[in-house]
Amino acid sequence: MTSTPEPSNKPQPRQANKRGAARLAAVQALYQMDVAGSGILEITAEYEEFRLGKEVDGAQYREADAQWFRAILSGVVENQKTVDPIIRQALTDDWPLSRLDSTLRAIMRAGVYELMQRTDVPMAVIVSEYVDIAKAFYEDDEPKLVNAVLDRVARRVRGEGKGKDPER
Secondary structure, three states, X not given: OOOOOOOOOOOOOOOOOHHHHHHHHHHHHHHHHHHHOOXXXXXXXXXXXXXXXXXXXXXXXXXXXXXXXXXHHHHHHHHHHHHHHHHHHHOOOOOXXXXXXXXXXXXXXXXXXXXXXXXXXXXXXXXXHHHHXXXXXXXXXXXXXXXXXXXXXXXXXXXXXXXXXXXX
């Protein structure tokens, strides 16, 4: 079993609800699939049986909305050929998708998938949740990058958002 990225021990911005916990678990599962080359069925079964709402290596995983977790995970996998080019367009030319580490790619893929497919969820909620996930793993500029990319994508796919497009 490959280890998944663990959030740093610094205080979390706010407590995650069941969907927030599902988003975090989906990001960790996407990371694990990317790094270990694991398949979606194997990862889904592992998370549902051993991680979601369970204690793992002394850490208690939050109870998560398993259906939301599965929807994000399968949605990213099924739509990755659409999601990745959208992320590439939102990044500046000097930051290709391949330059991002696996955790950051997983956060952006999940966020972009939700912005594209989950129009029942407000854009601000999606962006905020994934920025919070980024803050759990990173202390520097990565959460700002997640915010900027998801905001650009929201403007393109939903006509919502505040920022400006990168110079091309």
